[in-house]
Amino acid sequence: MNDQASKLRSLRKQRSPLKVSDSVRVIAVTSGKGGVGKTNFAVNVSIALGKMGKHVLLVDADLGLANVDLLIGMTPEYNLFHVLNGEKSMSDIIIPGPDGIRIIPGASGLYSLANLTESEIDILIKAFSNIDGPLDFMVIDTGAGISKNVINFVKASNEVIVITTPEHTALADAYAVIKLVYDSVERIHIVINKVDNYKVAEITAQKLISTSKKFLNISLNYLGFVLEDRTVLQSNMDQVPFIDKYPNSLPSKCITNIARKLISDEPDLGPSNQTIGGWIKKLLSFMLK
């Protein structure tokens, strides 16, 4: 107990070396139900933002089964473990992805985030705070479910995109996530995936929007939908993101529309940007609670 308290104290004392001007839009992608398309969405929307000239850092935060790298056909040699044990720096582990995006590969064993020592906390905060280069978006692909790990990644982020399919179970799980995070995040976007047509997507989105309004008194932002299409599975098997493999496919067009909407959302509607140093400190303070 004392140990945890002292870690939290040391966390509060640390200053992030980043300036306010270094703040970015931090967006966690989550779903509740597994397998609804989070990783495909996170990878492809990051690339779409990259194509539009935005600087994107994609973080694979699936602490169970890291798989962003699988979808882009890369096998990263190093990950956050190597940063934590001092073997590598953050710039050594960040891999370049398509269209200028950068990727922090997943570290499946980082389940132990709550058991970090004070010096590891220090390393992690410095490593994230010192990520260099211009950055507009940090997109975080979370794991399935509503475990503390997943929810903390979401709660540390100012914005969240909740992905669901039209199925009842997926919708119920999406609402369960929204209920858990709505008082911590500034903006909740929703995306409906694997639909046959836009009407089904709109009806599904409306269910989530009206339930959230009625019971939580919050307004969700409907970003759009992604059509169900076999090119997604095919590109997964080929380990090339579908937006690059099949740029003219319907899912690619849907993703491009969503990326455009995300960009046009800023800045007046107001989710505030965050420094990455501030984000990692917030995340760790939740994990250590």
Ligand SMILES: Nc1ncnc2c1ncn2[C@@H]1O[C@H](COP(=O)(O)OP(=O)(O)OP(=O)(O)O)[C@@H](O)[C@H]1O
């Ligand atoms: N729009 C789509 N059309 C067709 N298939 C899709 C679509 N989106 C995702 N899929 C398929 O659904 C499966 C799950 O996708 P993905 O791995 O992106 O989901 P996930 O939510 O990240 O899963 P997990 O919860 O395990 O992390 C994959 O087989 C993928 O090809």
Ligand SMILES: [Mg+2]
């Ligand atoms: Mg995934």
